[in-house]
Amino acid sequence: MKRHVFSTAAFSGAFIAAATFASPAVAQERYITIGTGGQTGVYYVVGQSVCRMVNRGSDEHNIRCNAPSTGGSVANVNGMKSGELDMGVVQSDVQYRAYHGESNFEEGAWEDMRAVFTMHGEPLTVVARADSGIEDISDFPGKRVNIGNPGSGQRNTMDVVMDAFGWDEDTFALASQLDAAEQAAALSDNNIDAMVYVVGHPNGSIQEATTTIDARLVSVTGEEIDGLIEEYPYYTRSVIPGGLYRGNDEDVETFGVAATFVSSTAVDEDIVYETVKAVFENFDRFKRLHPAFENLNEEDMISDGLTAPLHDGAARYYRERGWIE
Template sequence: MSKLKPILMGAAFALSASPVLAQQEQFITIGTGGQTGVYYVVGQSICRLVNRQTAETGLRCTAPATGGSIANINAIKAGDMTMGVAQSDWQFHAYNGSSDYEGDAFDKLRAVFAVHPEPFTVVARADSEIANFEDLKGKRVNVGNPGSGSRGTMEIVLDAMGMSMDDFSLASELRPAEQSAALGDNQVDAITYTVGHPNGSIQEATSTVDARLVTVAGDAIDKLVEENPYYAKVTIPGGMYAGNDEGTETFGVKATFVTSSDIPEETVYQVVKAVFDNFDRFKGLHPAFADLEPEEMIADGNSAPLHPGAERYYREQGWIE
């Protein structure tokens, strides 16, 4: 026993000195969106890269499905989420206290990076004879679930077009995972989604029923894009979805990754480092990421100040001064 005791003590000392065991785990949560959307893939992809480094950083990441942009920002504000994905327009509104955030600005909101473009997308059953946005009048339309960026953008488009929810014979509030089946079952004539492409939900919709992407263009959209720097005109390429061989004109935003100034610099730094140190791997996790460039992700779509942790990494890479 006397010989065994020093050995055990030495082993205990070696274990306590181990850098892996000495690193205390910190749990971070990323707000995403519906499981069929690209937001969910963004969060899951970031967590996959972060969790590969848990032994070194102590960070352990989860990315549950959520209601989307506005819900994510509100959860970060309440301290219920560490980070989240949000449309660039809702990042702007939350930080500046405009639109749904009028009088309630989230001045602690911080940008981390932008991700993929997100066109405002309308898909209609071919038998509904809907060719453009104005044709939605009198139709059954899924306008998006409350708390989602898609729903918020739909309301802005309606206002710009001089329309309202009352113009529809039905304004349903289904989540993205539910709306494709509703279109195929003829429960709605059209669905709306602000999302990166190609998207699984829209592939499902156009595969199960003869459906067309709808043009969202005209003077009202031109004015909307001109007056709001977080919007841009977009053409959804043809050939992505069954029965939609031609490009579809619309407008869109950027998906952005955001957090709060309350989150420690080192935490955000390690998350950013995990993504950009493994950038080729990240780009391969979804087709919407294929054309991403670091410089554009830092410059485009971010209207809130950069978080110091993100800024630190970008300075180290020479991407910002």
């Protein structure tokens, strides 16, 4: 199983469409939307970055792209299923559950989901106030913890962790359900003792939390976590390197998932083909748009964490490049 290590570098929209011709001289644009996440998270940057690459070539392929902020992984899946979104960024575990009809998706497997590529690794990151007494995730009982808003990737992962430890919401003094954009301020204002975030690093929200108060990243380890990694193919052990955030000089062990980019059979093959082509033929430029993209490589992106079948448009491009048969 692959082990993700997160490193640092430098940080960094309106519509996707396919070229269909009403006449030899006039091209009609179609517009689609990519679901992302909170504006402080890397999912938002992923969507914006993909759109930026696509829109650079819009004069040639008549494709434009919009990537608004959304509620996260589960919300993106539901948005694609309803037709409100055409593509989306989704945690690898959420992709698996949606395609197989498990957990949040027990109403039925979404067999029309299609994988496009994998992005960065994402550890479950726990940030606790220095005065909270939390040294490890096992210290959560009796504390005020933001477990994440319903529909978000962190809430989905925390539900799994809570089940593994035998916890429910009554285990905590407070189980708040703030979204990613709200939790750093809540930690700083002493409204919660700890926040959880499934996210690539470095991250602006965690930077905010560790800069405004004394806060530490705490480990997510133990027999319960070992069991989750052994049971589920989409989880990996992860290390968040020390030195990324103020007051956190030591490496922190945890586990996590990967961010994946997905679509559905309802989205035209040419649209997905041009989207994938725009990313991989501007790959060096794309990787410079956020530190979490620094260590991306093509081989991992077309294989790791993809539990749904490849979209026909993505597969077509990968075959042209000789990456798959």
